[in-house]
Amino acid sequence: MGSNFTYVVYAIIFLAVILLVEGLYFLISSTTQDEKSANKRMKLIDKTGDQQIGLSLLENRTRRKKNAASDSVFDKLQKLLWSSGMNLTLLGFFAIAGILTAAIFSFFFFRRETGFILSLPTALVLGVGIPYVVVFAKAAARKKLFGEQLVPAIDLISRGLQAGHPAAVALEMVSKEMPDPIGTEFGLAMDEINYGLERSVALDNIAKRFPNGDLMFFNSALEVQRETGGNLVGVLNNLSSVIRERRAMRKKVWALSSEGRFTALVVGILPFAMLLLISSLNPTYYTEYMGDPAFIIGMSIPVVFYLLGMYTIWKMVNIRI
Template identity: 35%
Template sequence: MLGNGLYLIYAAVALSGVMVAEAFYLLYAGRNDRRAAINRRMKLQENKLSQEQVLIQLRKERGLEGRASWFSLDGFRKLRTQSGLVMPLARFLLTSSGVALAVTLAGVWKGLPFSFAIPLLPLLCVVFPVVALKHLKKRRHKLFGIQLPEALELITRSLKAGHPVPVAIAMVAREMPDPIGTEFGVVADEVTYGSDLVSALHNLFERVGHEDLPLFVTAVSIQHSSGGNLREILDGLSMVIRERGKLKRKVRAISTEGRMSAYILTAVPVLLMTAIMVLMPQFYGEVWGEPMTWYLLGGSLSWLMLGNFMLFKMSTFKF
Protein backbone atom coordinates (compact mmCIF):
# COMPACT_ATOMS: atom_id res chain seq x y z
CA MET A 1 0.00 0.00 0.00
CA LEU A 2 2.83 2.36 0.87
CA GLY A 3 4.53 1.66 -2.47
CA ASN A 4 1.32 2.33 -4.38
CA GLY A 5 0.91 5.62 -2.53
CA LEU A 6 4.43 6.67 -3.45
CA TYR A 7 3.78 5.82 -7.10
CA LEU A 8 0.65 8.00 -7.04
CA ILE A 9 2.61 10.88 -5.51
CA TYR A 10 5.35 10.52 -8.15
CA ALA A 11 2.73 10.47 -10.92
CA ALA A 12 1.05 13.58 -9.52
CA VAL A 13 4.39 15.40 -9.28
CA ALA A 14 5.29 14.42 -12.86
CA LEU A 15 1.89 15.58 -14.15
CA SER A 16 2.25 18.84 -12.25
CA GLY A 17 5.70 19.38 -13.78
CA VAL A 18 4.35 18.91 -17.29
CA MET A 19 1.54 21.39 -16.61
CA VAL A 20 3.93 23.94 -15.09
CA ALA A 21 6.09 23.70 -18.22
CA GLU A 22 3.00 24.19 -20.37
CA ALA A 23 2.01 27.23 -18.31
CA PHE A 24 5.41 28.84 -18.95
CA TYR A 25 5.03 28.04 -22.64
CA LEU A 26 1.61 29.72 -22.61
CA LEU A 27 3.01 32.91 -21.04
CA TYR A 28 6.22 33.30 -23.02
CA ALA A 29 6.38 31.16 -26.15
CA GLY A 30 3.94 33.32 -28.09
CA ARG A 31 6.76 35.77 -28.74
CA ASN A 32 8.46 33.38 -31.16
CA ASP A 33 5.42 33.33 -33.49
CA ARG A 34 6.19 36.87 -34.61
CA ARG A 35 9.38 35.68 -36.29
CA ALA A 36 7.50 33.42 -38.70
CA ALA A 37 4.80 35.92 -39.74
CA ILE A 38 4.13 39.56 -38.98
CA ASN A 39 0.95 38.70 -37.04
CA ARG A 40 -1.26 35.69 -36.33
CA ARG A 41 -3.83 36.58 -39.00
CA MET A 42 -1.12 36.59 -41.68
CA LYS A 43 0.21 33.32 -40.29
CA LEU A 44 -3.21 31.67 -40.69
CA GLN A 45 -3.46 32.99 -44.23
CA GLU A 46 -0.19 31.20 -45.02
CA ASN A 47 -2.06 27.91 -44.37
CA LYS A 48 -4.14 28.47 -47.54
CA LEU A 49 -7.27 29.33 -45.57
CA SER A 50 -9.84 31.66 -47.10
CA GLN A 51 -10.45 35.07 -45.58
CA GLU A 52 -13.76 33.88 -44.13
CA GLN A 53 -12.13 30.78 -42.59
CA VAL A 54 -9.40 32.94 -41.03
CA LEU A 55 -12.04 35.22 -39.47
CA ILE A 56 -13.97 32.24 -38.06
CA GLN A 57 -10.77 30.67 -36.68
CA LEU A 58 -9.67 33.89 -34.98
CA ARG A 59 -13.09 34.36 -33.40
CA LYS A 60 -13.12 30.76 -32.16
CA GLU A 61 -9.67 31.12 -30.62
CA ARG A 62 -10.80 34.20 -28.72
CA GLY A 63 -13.99 32.54 -27.47
CA LEU A 64 -16.24 34.69 -29.69
CA GLU A 65 -17.63 31.94 -31.91
CA GLY A 66 -19.60 28.80 -31.17
CA ARG A 67 -21.26 27.64 -27.97
CA ALA A 68 -20.19 29.11 -24.66
CA SER A 69 -18.26 26.69 -22.51
CA TRP A 70 -19.82 25.73 -19.20
CA PHE A 71 -16.56 26.87 -17.61
CA SER A 72 -17.19 30.50 -18.64
CA LEU A 73 -18.71 33.17 -16.48
CA ASP A 74 -19.29 36.51 -18.20
CA GLY A 75 -16.52 38.41 -16.42
CA PHE A 76 -14.03 35.57 -16.77
CA ARG A 77 -14.86 35.11 -20.43
CA LYS A 78 -14.39 38.84 -21.09
CA LEU A 79 -11.03 38.72 -19.29
CA ARG A 80 -10.00 35.73 -21.36
CA THR A 81 -10.98 37.49 -24.61
CA GLN A 82 -9.10 40.68 -23.75
CA SER A 83 -6.02 38.72 -22.68
CA GLY A 84 -5.59 37.42 -26.24
CA LEU A 85 -5.45 33.80 -25.08
CA VAL A 86 -5.90 31.36 -27.97
CA MET A 87 -5.59 28.15 -25.93
CA PRO A 88 -8.95 26.36 -25.41
CA LEU A 89 -10.46 27.37 -22.10
CA ALA A 90 -10.75 23.82 -20.74
CA ARG A 91 -7.07 23.15 -21.48
CA PHE A 92 -6.03 26.44 -19.89
CA LEU A 93 -7.99 25.66 -16.72
CA LEU A 94 -6.48 22.18 -16.63
CA THR A 95 -2.98 23.65 -16.93
CA SER A 96 -3.56 26.21 -14.20
CA SER A 97 -5.03 23.49 -11.97
CA GLY A 98 -1.87 21.47 -12.52
CA VAL A 99 0.23 24.44 -11.39
CA ALA A 100 -1.99 24.77 -8.29
CA LEU A 101 -1.56 21.06 -7.60
CA ALA A 102 2.24 21.39 -7.91
CA VAL A 103 2.30 24.28 -5.43
CA THR A 104 0.08 22.37 -2.98
CA LEU A 105 2.22 19.22 -3.23
CA ALA A 106 5.34 21.31 -2.61
CA GLY A 107 3.70 22.71 0.52
CA VAL A 108 2.74 19.22 1.73
CA TRP A 109 6.29 18.02 1.06
CA LYS A 110 7.58 20.91 3.21
CA GLY A 111 5.25 19.95 6.06
CA LEU A 112 1.98 21.75 5.27
CA PRO A 113 -0.82 19.90 7.13
CA PHE A 114 -3.52 18.28 5.00
CA SER A 115 -6.12 20.37 6.87
CA PHE A 116 -4.55 23.42 5.17
CA ALA A 117 -3.73 21.75 1.84
CA ILE A 118 -7.31 20.58 1.16
CA PRO A 119 -8.88 24.10 1.15
CA LEU A 120 -5.72 25.64 -0.37
CA LEU A 121 -5.91 23.58 -3.59
CA PRO A 122 -9.37 24.79 -4.79
CA LEU A 123 -8.45 28.36 -3.78
CA LEU A 124 -5.31 28.25 -5.94
CA CYS A 125 -7.30 26.64 -8.79
CA VAL A 126 -9.49 29.76 -8.79
CA VAL A 127 -6.75 32.36 -8.22
CA PHE A 128 -4.10 31.14 -10.68
CA PRO A 129 -6.22 31.40 -13.91
CA VAL A 130 -7.33 34.94 -13.02
CA VAL A 131 -3.77 36.04 -12.19
CA ALA A 132 -2.39 34.52 -15.41
CA LEU A 133 -5.10 36.13 -17.58
CA LYS A 134 -4.62 39.52 -15.92
CA HIS A 135 -0.88 39.26 -16.60
CA LEU A 136 -1.50 38.43 -20.27
CA LYS A 137 -4.06 41.25 -20.57
CA LYS A 138 -1.70 43.80 -19.01
CA ARG A 139 1.16 42.77 -21.30
CA ARG A 140 -1.12 42.88 -24.35
CA HIS A 141 -2.55 46.30 -23.44
CA LYS A 142 0.92 47.73 -22.97
CA LEU A 143 2.00 46.60 -26.44
CA PHE A 144 -1.31 47.66 -28.00
CA GLY A 145 -0.96 51.16 -26.49
CA ILE A 146 2.51 51.51 -28.02
CA GLN A 147 1.27 50.38 -31.44
CA LEU A 148 -1.97 52.42 -31.57
CA PRO A 149 -0.43 55.84 -32.45
CA GLU A 150 1.63 54.17 -35.19
CA ALA A 151 -1.51 52.52 -36.55
CA LEU A 152 -3.38 55.84 -36.56
CA GLU A 153 -0.51 57.48 -38.44
CA LEU A 154 -0.57 54.65 -40.97
CA ILE A 155 -4.32 55.12 -41.44
CA THR A 156 -3.78 58.87 -41.86
CA ARG A 157 -1.15 58.35 -44.56
CA SER A 158 -3.46 55.92 -46.33
CA LEU A 159 -6.31 58.44 -46.23
CA LYS A 160 -3.99 61.10 -47.66
CA ALA A 161 -3.31 58.72 -50.55
CA GLY A 162 -7.05 58.60 -51.28
CA HIS A 163 -7.97 55.22 -49.79
CA PRO A 164 -11.30 54.75 -47.94
CA VAL A 165 -11.26 53.99 -44.21
CA PRO A 166 -11.81 50.18 -44.52
CA VAL A 167 -8.87 49.92 -46.92
CA ALA A 168 -6.70 51.97 -44.55
CA ILE A 169 -7.63 49.64 -41.67
CA ALA A 170 -6.82 46.61 -43.84
CA MET A 171 -3.40 48.15 -44.52
CA VAL A 172 -2.73 48.25 -40.77
CA ALA A 173 -3.62 44.54 -40.66
CA ARG A 174 -1.07 43.78 -43.38
CA GLU A 175 1.77 45.99 -42.17
CA MET A 176 1.77 45.75 -38.37
CA PRO A 177 2.54 42.86 -35.99
CA ASP A 178 0.34 41.49 -33.23
CA PRO A 179 -1.66 42.38 -31.29
CA ILE A 180 -2.89 45.32 -33.35
CA GLY A 181 -2.32 43.68 -36.75
CA THR A 182 -4.66 40.76 -36.11
CA GLU A 183 -7.26 42.88 -34.30
CA PHE A 184 -7.52 45.40 -37.14
CA GLY A 185 -7.53 42.47 -39.57
CA VAL A 186 -10.63 41.10 -37.83
CA VAL A 187 -12.24 44.54 -38.24
CA ALA A 188 -11.43 44.54 -41.96
CA ASP A 189 -12.79 41.01 -42.37
CA GLU A 190 -16.01 41.82 -40.50
CA VAL A 191 -16.59 44.82 -42.78
CA THR A 192 -15.88 42.64 -45.81
CA TYR A 193 -18.53 40.11 -44.75
CA GLY A 194 -21.36 42.53 -44.10
CA SER A 195 -20.80 44.36 -40.81
CA ASP A 196 -20.80 48.15 -40.83
CA LEU A 197 -17.60 49.90 -39.83
CA VAL A 198 -18.90 51.41 -36.58
CA SER A 199 -20.16 48.04 -35.29
CA ALA A 200 -16.87 46.38 -36.23
CA LEU A 201 -14.94 49.03 -34.29
CA HIS A 202 -17.21 48.59 -31.26
CA ASN A 203 -16.48 44.85 -31.46
CA LEU A 204 -12.77 45.75 -31.55
CA PHE A 205 -13.11 47.63 -28.27
CA GLU A 206 -15.00 44.70 -26.69
CA ARG A 207 -12.24 42.31 -27.75
CA VAL A 208 -9.31 44.48 -26.65
CA GLY A 209 -10.64 46.78 -23.92
CA HIS A 210 -7.80 49.30 -24.18
CA GLU A 211 -8.66 52.69 -22.65
CA ASP A 212 -7.51 54.69 -25.72
CA LEU A 213 -9.66 52.81 -28.22
CA PRO A 214 -12.94 54.68 -27.44
CA LEU A 215 -11.28 57.88 -28.72
CA PHE A 216 -10.65 56.25 -32.09
CA VAL A 217 -14.06 54.55 -32.22
CA THR A 218 -15.87 57.79 -31.35
CA ALA A 219 -13.92 59.78 -33.96
CA VAL A 220 -14.77 57.32 -36.74
CA SER A 221 -18.41 57.09 -35.58
CA ILE A 222 -18.87 60.88 -35.66
CA GLN A 223 -17.22 61.13 -39.07
CA HIS A 224 -19.34 58.24 -40.35
CA SER A 225 -22.62 59.82 -39.22
CA SER A 226 -22.04 63.57 -39.70
CA GLY A 227 -19.00 63.84 -41.97
CA GLY A 228 -15.80 65.78 -41.40
CA ASN A 229 -12.11 65.57 -42.10
CA LEU A 230 -11.17 62.26 -40.50
CA ARG A 231 -7.54 62.68 -41.48
CA GLU A 232 -7.10 65.80 -39.34
CA ILE A 233 -9.02 64.19 -36.47
CA LEU A 234 -6.77 61.13 -36.49
CA ASP A 235 -3.66 63.32 -36.70
CA GLY A 236 -4.71 65.12 -33.53
CA LEU A 237 -5.81 61.89 -31.89
CA SER A 238 -2.44 60.25 -32.54
CA MET A 239 -0.69 63.22 -30.93
CA VAL A 240 -3.04 63.12 -27.91
CA ILE A 241 -2.43 59.40 -27.35
CA ARG A 242 1.34 59.85 -27.62
CA GLU A 243 1.32 62.73 -25.11
CA ARG A 244 -0.93 60.72 -22.81
CA GLY A 245 1.55 57.84 -22.96
CA LYS A 246 4.42 60.20 -22.12
CA LEU A 247 2.49 61.52 -19.12
CA LYS A 248 1.79 57.97 -17.91
CA ARG A 249 5.46 57.04 -18.13
CA LYS A 250 6.46 60.24 -16.32
CA VAL A 251 3.99 59.58 -13.48
CA ARG A 252 5.13 55.97 -13.31
CA ALA A 253 8.75 57.10 -12.98
CA ILE A 254 7.83 59.53 -10.19
CA SER A 255 5.88 56.85 -8.30
CA THR A 256 8.63 54.23 -8.59
CA GLU A 257 9.67 54.78 -4.98
CA GLY A 258 6.40 53.39 -3.61
CA ARG A 259 6.55 50.28 -5.79
CA MET A 260 10.20 49.66 -4.95
CA SER A 261 9.34 49.93 -1.25
CA ALA A 262 6.70 47.23 -1.74
CA TYR A 263 9.16 45.00 -3.60
CA ILE A 264 11.84 45.41 -0.92
CA LEU A 265 9.45 44.89 2.00
CA THR A 266 8.20 41.73 0.30
CA ALA A 267 11.64 40.39 -0.56
CA VAL A 268 13.36 40.96 2.79
CA PRO A 269 11.38 38.43 4.91
CA VAL A 270 11.42 35.86 2.10
CA LEU A 271 15.18 36.19 1.55
CA LEU A 272 15.84 36.16 5.29
CA MET A 273 13.82 32.99 5.79
CA THR A 274 15.50 31.34 2.78
CA ALA A 275 18.94 32.23 4.10
CA ILE A 276 18.15 30.79 7.54
CA MET A 277 16.84 27.55 5.98
CA VAL A 278 19.98 27.20 3.87
CA LEU A 279 22.52 28.13 6.55
CA MET A 280 20.75 26.57 9.55
CA PRO A 281 18.27 23.92 8.36
CA GLN A 282 17.59 22.81 11.94
CA PHE A 283 16.38 26.28 12.98
CA TYR A 284 12.82 25.68 11.77
CA GLY A 285 13.06 21.90 11.60
CA GLU A 286 11.29 21.27 14.90
CA VAL A 287 8.30 23.56 14.27
CA TRP A 288 7.27 22.68 10.68
CA GLY A 289 4.90 20.00 11.97
CA GLU A 290 3.16 22.33 14.44
CA PRO A 291 -0.23 23.66 13.25
CA MET A 292 0.41 26.99 15.00
CA THR A 293 3.43 27.53 12.71
CA TRP A 294 1.21 27.52 9.63
CA TYR A 295 -1.36 29.78 11.31
CA LEU A 296 1.39 32.31 12.03
CA LEU A 297 2.84 32.03 8.50
CA GLY A 298 -0.63 32.48 7.00
CA GLY A 299 -1.27 35.54 9.16
CA SER A 300 2.12 37.05 8.28
CA LEU A 301 1.55 36.45 4.59
CA SER A 302 -1.92 38.04 4.80
CA TRP A 303 -0.57 41.16 6.49
CA LEU A 304 2.28 41.34 3.97
CA MET A 305 -0.15 41.14 1.03
CA LEU A 306 -2.40 43.76 2.62
CA GLY A 307 0.54 46.13 3.08
CA ASN A 308 1.67 45.59 -0.52
CA PHE A 309 -1.86 46.20 -1.78
CA MET A 310 -2.03 49.54 0.06
CA LEU A 311 1.42 50.60 -1.20
CA PHE A 312 0.56 49.75 -4.80
CA LYS A 313 -2.79 51.54 -4.57
CA MET A 314 -1.04 54.67 -3.32
CA SER A 315 1.59 54.54 -6.10
CA THR A 316 -0.72 53.60 -9.00
CA PHE A 317 -2.60 56.30 -10.89
CA LYS A 318 -5.25 55.81 -13.55
CA PHE A 319 -5.99 58.33 -16.28
Protein backbone atom coordinates in the same frame (compact mmCIF):
# COMPACT_ATOMS: atom_id res chain seq x y z
CA MET B 1 0.17 6.68 7.60
CA GLY B 2 -3.22 5.29 6.60
CA SER B 3 -4.96 8.58 7.37
CA ASN B 4 -2.33 10.49 5.37
CA PHE B 5 -2.89 8.22 2.39
CA THR B 6 -6.64 8.87 2.67
CA TYR B 7 -5.99 12.60 2.49
CA VAL B 8 -3.86 12.10 -0.63
CA VAL B 9 -6.66 10.11 -2.26
CA TYR B 10 -9.14 12.88 -1.44
CA ALA B 11 -6.83 15.48 -2.96
CA ILE B 12 -6.40 13.45 -6.16
CA ILE B 13 -10.16 12.94 -6.44
CA PHE B 14 -10.69 16.68 -5.94
CA LEU B 15 -8.30 17.55 -8.78
CA ALA B 16 -9.79 14.86 -11.00
CA VAL B 17 -13.30 16.27 -10.50
CA ILE B 18 -12.08 19.76 -11.44
CA LEU B 19 -10.48 18.51 -14.66
CA LEU B 20 -13.56 16.41 -15.47
CA VAL B 21 -15.89 19.40 -15.06
CA GLU B 22 -13.65 21.53 -17.28
CA GLY B 23 -13.49 18.81 -19.91
CA LEU B 24 -17.28 18.48 -20.00
CA TYR B 25 -17.64 22.25 -20.21
CA PHE B 26 -15.45 22.47 -23.28
CA LEU B 27 -16.96 19.41 -24.85
CA ILE B 28 -20.34 21.15 -24.73
CA SER B 29 -19.24 24.67 -25.64
CA SER B 30 -16.79 23.60 -28.39
CA THR B 31 -14.94 26.90 -28.37
CA THR B 32 -11.42 25.55 -28.26
CA GLN B 33 -10.86 25.03 -31.97
CA ASP B 34 -12.57 28.30 -32.87
CA GLU B 35 -10.31 30.38 -30.67
CA LYS B 36 -7.22 28.53 -31.86
CA SER B 37 -8.13 29.11 -35.50
CA ALA B 38 -8.86 32.81 -35.04
CA ASN B 39 -5.57 33.32 -33.27
CA LYS B 40 -3.76 32.12 -36.42
CA ARG B 41 -5.90 34.02 -38.90
CA MET B 42 -3.06 35.73 -40.73
CA LYS B 43 -1.08 32.49 -41.08
CA LEU B 44 -4.12 30.75 -42.56
CA ILE B 45 -4.58 33.58 -45.04
CA ASP B 46 -0.95 33.26 -46.12
CA LYS B 47 -1.34 29.51 -46.63
CA THR B 48 -4.76 29.42 -48.30
CA GLY B 49 -4.93 32.82 -49.98
CA ASP B 50 -8.52 33.13 -48.77
CA GLN B 51 -9.12 36.61 -47.33
CA GLN B 52 -12.43 35.53 -45.77
CA ILE B 53 -10.97 32.61 -43.80
CA GLY B 54 -12.27 33.95 -40.50
CA LEU B 55 -15.91 34.41 -41.46
CA SER B 56 -17.17 30.96 -40.47
CA LEU B 57 -15.36 31.26 -37.15
CA LEU B 58 -16.76 34.72 -36.46
CA GLU B 59 -20.26 33.58 -37.42
CA ASN B 60 -20.18 30.81 -34.82
CA ARG B 61 -18.74 33.12 -32.15
CA THR B 62 -21.32 35.82 -32.85
CA ARG B 63 -24.20 33.34 -32.68
CA ARG B 64 -23.04 32.03 -29.32
CA LYS B 65 -22.48 35.48 -27.82
CA LYS B 66 -26.02 36.60 -28.69
CA ASN B 67 -27.37 34.09 -26.18
CA ALA B 68 -24.89 35.01 -23.43
CA ALA B 69 -26.34 37.45 -20.90
CA SER B 70 -23.07 37.95 -19.03
CA ASP B 71 -19.51 36.65 -19.01
CA SER B 72 -18.77 33.82 -16.63
CA VAL B 73 -15.45 33.21 -14.92
CA PHE B 74 -14.53 30.82 -17.72
CA ASP B 75 -15.32 33.43 -20.38
CA LYS B 76 -13.17 36.02 -18.62
CA LEU B 77 -10.31 33.56 -18.37
CA GLN B 78 -10.76 32.68 -22.04
CA LYS B 79 -10.52 36.38 -22.93
CA LEU B 80 -7.36 36.61 -20.88
CA LEU B 81 -5.87 33.65 -22.74
CA TRP B 82 -6.87 35.29 -26.04
CA SER B 83 -5.22 38.56 -25.03
CA SER B 84 -2.05 36.75 -23.99
CA GLY B 85 -1.58 35.34 -27.49
CA MET B 86 -0.55 31.98 -26.04
CA ASN B 87 -1.55 28.84 -27.90
CA LEU B 88 -3.29 27.57 -24.77
CA THR B 89 -6.90 26.60 -24.22
CA LEU B 90 -8.85 26.66 -20.99
CA LEU B 91 -8.62 22.88 -20.75
CA GLY B 92 -4.87 23.07 -21.18
CA PHE B 93 -4.64 25.82 -18.58
CA PHE B 94 -6.49 23.78 -15.96
CA ALA B 95 -4.54 20.66 -16.87
CA ILE B 96 -1.27 22.51 -16.21
CA ALA B 97 -2.69 23.96 -13.01
CA GLY B 98 -3.82 20.51 -11.85
CA ILE B 99 -0.45 18.88 -12.53
CA LEU B 100 1.41 21.72 -10.83
CA THR B 101 -0.93 21.59 -7.83
CA ALA B 102 -0.40 17.84 -7.43
CA ALA B 103 3.39 18.27 -7.68
CA ILE B 104 3.49 21.07 -5.08
CA PHE B 105 1.18 19.15 -2.75
CA SER B 106 3.38 16.05 -3.00
CA PHE B 107 6.49 18.09 -2.26
CA PHE B 108 5.11 19.77 0.87
CA PHE B 109 3.16 16.76 2.15
CA PHE B 110 5.69 13.97 1.61
CA ARG B 111 9.10 15.65 1.45
CA ARG B 112 8.58 18.46 3.97
CA GLU B 113 5.85 16.73 6.03
CA THR B 114 4.06 20.05 6.35
CA GLY B 115 0.66 18.51 7.01
CA PHE B 116 -2.46 18.11 4.93
CA ILE B 117 -4.25 21.21 6.28
CA LEU B 118 -1.41 23.52 5.22
CA SER B 119 -0.16 21.58 2.18
CA LEU B 120 -3.43 21.50 0.23
CA PRO B 121 -4.27 25.25 0.38
CA THR B 122 -0.66 26.12 -0.40
CA ALA B 123 -0.64 23.75 -3.38
CA LEU B 124 -3.94 25.11 -4.68
CA VAL B 125 -2.84 28.75 -4.39
CA LEU B 126 0.54 28.15 -6.04
CA GLY B 127 -0.68 25.58 -8.56
CA VAL B 128 -3.43 27.82 -9.92
CA GLY B 129 -1.76 31.14 -9.14
CA ILE B 130 1.52 30.56 -10.98
CA PRO B 131 -0.07 29.72 -14.38
CA TYR B 132 -2.54 32.58 -13.94
CA VAL B 133 0.24 35.06 -13.18
CA VAL B 134 2.16 33.90 -16.26
CA VAL B 135 -0.89 34.26 -18.51
CA PHE B 136 -1.78 37.61 -16.93
CA ALA B 137 1.76 38.90 -17.47
CA LYS B 138 1.72 37.79 -21.11
CA ALA B 139 -1.67 39.43 -21.64
CA ALA B 140 -0.51 42.65 -19.96
CA ALA B 141 2.62 42.76 -22.12
CA ARG B 142 0.57 42.18 -25.27
CA LYS B 143 -1.95 44.87 -24.29
CA LYS B 144 0.92 47.26 -23.66
CA LEU B 145 2.34 46.45 -27.08
CA PHE B 146 -1.11 47.04 -28.59
CA GLY B 147 -1.18 50.51 -27.02
CA GLU B 148 2.28 51.28 -28.39
CA GLN B 149 1.24 50.18 -31.87
CA LEU B 150 -1.94 52.27 -31.84
CA VAL B 151 -0.26 55.59 -32.71
CA PRO B 152 1.58 54.18 -35.78
CA ALA B 153 -1.70 52.52 -36.81
CA ILE B 154 -3.58 55.83 -36.58
CA ASP B 155 -0.82 57.52 -38.59
CA LEU B 156 -1.10 54.77 -41.21
CA ILE B 157 -4.86 55.26 -41.45
CA SER B 158 -4.40 59.03 -41.71
CA ARG B 159 -1.90 58.67 -44.55
CA GLY B 160 -4.23 56.27 -46.31
CA LEU B 161 -7.06 58.79 -46.09
CA GLN B 162 -4.76 61.54 -47.36
CA ALA B 163 -3.92 59.34 -50.33
CA GLY B 164 -7.62 59.17 -51.22
CA HIS B 165 -8.51 55.74 -49.86
CA PRO B 166 -11.90 55.26 -48.14
CA ALA B 167 -11.96 54.54 -44.42
CA ALA B 168 -12.57 50.80 -44.91
CA VAL B 169 -9.47 50.44 -47.11
CA ALA B 170 -7.40 52.50 -44.66
CA LEU B 171 -8.46 50.20 -41.83
CA GLU B 172 -7.60 47.14 -43.90
CA MET B 173 -4.12 48.55 -44.48
CA VAL B 174 -3.52 48.22 -40.73
CA SER B 175 -4.41 44.52 -40.81
CA LYS B 176 -2.01 43.89 -43.69
CA GLU B 177 0.97 46.07 -42.78
CA MET B 178 1.02 46.22 -38.97
CA PRO B 179 2.44 43.34 -36.89
CA ASP B 180 0.66 41.37 -34.20
CA PRO B 181 -1.31 42.09 -32.06
CA ILE B 182 -2.87 45.18 -33.63
CA GLY B 183 -2.64 43.82 -37.18
CA THR B 184 -4.41 40.60 -36.22
CA GLU B 185 -7.11 42.41 -34.24
CA PHE B 186 -7.90 44.85 -37.04
CA GLY B 187 -7.95 41.92 -39.45
CA LEU B 188 -10.57 40.19 -37.30
CA ALA B 189 -12.54 43.44 -37.18
CA MET B 190 -12.47 43.68 -40.99
CA ASP B 191 -13.70 40.08 -41.21
CA GLU B 192 -16.57 40.97 -38.90
CA ILE B 193 -17.40 44.02 -41.03
CA ASN B 194 -17.36 41.90 -44.19
CA TYR B 195 -19.56 39.39 -42.43
CA GLY B 196 -22.17 42.12 -41.92
CA LEU B 197 -21.38 43.62 -38.54
CA GLU B 198 -21.48 47.39 -38.09
CA ARG B 199 -18.08 49.04 -38.17
CA SER B 200 -18.60 50.62 -34.76
CA VAL B 201 -19.50 47.24 -33.24
CA ALA B 202 -16.49 45.52 -34.82
CA LEU B 203 -14.12 48.18 -33.49
CA ASP B 204 -15.78 48.03 -30.08
CA ASN B 205 -15.09 44.30 -30.05
CA ILE B 206 -11.39 45.10 -30.34
CA ALA B 207 -11.76 47.42 -27.35
CA LYS B 208 -13.38 44.58 -25.38
CA ARG B 209 -10.49 42.24 -26.10
CA PHE B 210 -7.88 44.97 -25.59
CA PRO B 211 -9.31 47.66 -23.27
CA ASN B 212 -7.64 50.93 -24.21
CA GLY B 213 -8.92 54.45 -23.66
CA ASP B 214 -7.10 55.81 -26.71
CA LEU B 215 -8.74 53.18 -28.88
CA MET B 216 -12.14 54.31 -27.61
CA PHE B 217 -11.32 57.88 -28.65
CA PHE B 218 -10.33 56.58 -32.08
CA ASN B 219 -13.59 54.66 -32.44
CA SER B 220 -15.59 57.70 -31.36
CA ALA B 221 -13.76 59.92 -33.87
CA LEU B 222 -14.62 57.55 -36.72
CA GLU B 223 -18.28 57.37 -35.75
CA VAL B 224 -18.66 61.13 -35.25
CA GLN B 225 -17.09 61.78 -38.64
CA ARG B 226 -19.34 59.21 -40.30
CA GLU B 227 -22.48 60.80 -38.84
CA THR B 228 -21.61 64.50 -39.04
CA GLY B 229 -18.78 64.70 -41.58
CA GLY B 230 -15.69 66.84 -41.22
CA ASN B 231 -11.94 66.60 -41.65
CA LEU B 232 -11.18 63.10 -40.39
CA VAL B 233 -7.50 63.39 -41.27
CA GLY B 234 -7.12 66.45 -39.06
CA VAL B 235 -8.98 64.74 -36.22
CA LEU B 236 -6.76 61.66 -36.42
CA ASN B 237 -3.60 63.76 -36.54
CA ASN B 238 -4.68 65.69 -33.44
CA LEU B 239 -5.61 62.45 -31.69
CA SER B 240 -2.20 60.99 -32.52
CA SER B 241 -0.46 64.06 -31.06
CA VAL B 242 -2.54 63.90 -27.87
CA ILE B 243 -1.79 60.20 -27.40
CA ARG B 244 1.95 60.84 -27.81
CA GLU B 245 1.87 63.62 -25.21
CA ARG B 246 -0.10 61.46 -22.77
CA ARG B 247 2.38 58.63 -23.25
CA ALA B 248 5.31 60.94 -22.52
CA MET B 249 3.59 62.19 -19.36
CA ARG B 250 2.77 58.63 -18.32
CA LYS B 251 6.42 57.59 -18.66
CA LYS B 252 7.50 60.58 -16.57
CA VAL B 253 5.05 59.68 -13.79
CA TRP B 254 6.16 56.04 -14.00
CA ALA B 255 9.77 57.08 -13.46
CA LEU B 256 8.92 59.35 -10.51
CA SER B 257 6.87 56.63 -8.80
CA SER B 258 9.41 53.83 -9.35
CA GLU B 259 10.68 53.99 -5.75
CA GLY B 260 7.18 53.54 -4.34
CA ARG B 261 6.47 50.62 -6.66
CA PHE B 262 9.71 48.91 -5.66
CA THR B 263 8.80 49.41 -1.99
CA ALA B 264 5.40 47.84 -2.63
CA LEU B 265 7.08 44.88 -4.34
CA VAL B 266 9.48 44.24 -1.46
CA VAL B 267 6.84 44.71 1.24
CA GLY B 268 4.42 42.48 -0.65
CA ILE B 269 6.81 39.59 -1.22
CA LEU B 270 8.68 39.62 2.10
CA PRO B 271 5.95 38.08 4.35
CA PHE B 272 5.33 35.18 1.97
CA ALA B 273 9.05 34.62 1.48
CA MET B 274 9.59 34.44 5.24
CA LEU B 275 6.61 32.10 5.60
CA LEU B 276 8.05 29.69 3.03
CA LEU B 277 11.54 29.94 4.52
CA ILE B 278 10.41 29.25 8.08
CA SER B 279 8.11 26.41 6.95
CA SER B 280 11.00 24.84 5.03
CA LEU B 281 13.43 25.07 7.95
CA ASN B 282 10.89 24.03 10.59
CA PRO B 283 7.71 22.48 9.11
CA THR B 284 5.94 22.31 12.50
CA TYR B 285 6.66 25.94 13.43
CA TYR B 286 3.12 27.04 12.53
CA THR B 287 1.18 23.80 12.30
CA GLU B 288 1.49 22.86 15.98
CA TYR B 289 -0.24 26.12 17.01
CA MET B 290 -2.88 26.37 14.27
CA GLY B 291 -5.61 25.04 16.56
CA ASP B 292 -4.96 27.65 19.24
CA PRO B 293 -7.52 30.54 19.14
CA ALA B 294 -4.80 32.99 20.17
CA PHE B 295 -2.76 31.96 17.11
CA ILE B 296 -5.71 32.58 14.78
CA ILE B 297 -6.32 36.04 16.26
CA GLY B 298 -2.63 36.87 16.31
CA MET B 299 -2.23 35.94 12.63
CA SER B 300 -5.44 37.63 11.49
CA ILE B 301 -4.49 41.09 12.75
CA PRO B 302 -1.18 41.28 10.79
CA VAL B 303 -2.95 40.05 7.65
CA VAL B 304 -5.52 42.87 7.93
CA PHE B 305 -2.81 45.50 8.40
CA TYR B 306 -0.82 43.94 5.56
CA LEU B 307 -3.76 44.29 3.18
CA LEU B 308 -4.42 47.87 4.30
CA GLY B 309 -0.77 48.79 3.82
CA MET B 310 -0.59 47.24 0.36
CA TYR B 311 -3.80 49.01 -0.68
CA THR B 312 -2.45 52.35 0.58
CA ILE B 313 0.85 51.95 -1.27
CA TRP B 314 -0.95 50.88 -4.42
CA LYS B 315 -3.20 53.97 -4.31
CA MET B 316 -0.17 56.21 -3.81
CA VAL B 317 1.83 54.89 -6.77
CA ASN B 318 -1.04 54.08 -9.16
CA ILE B 319 -1.51 57.51 -10.75
CA ARG B 320 -3.93 57.54 -13.65
CA ILE B 321 -3.37 59.95 -16.53
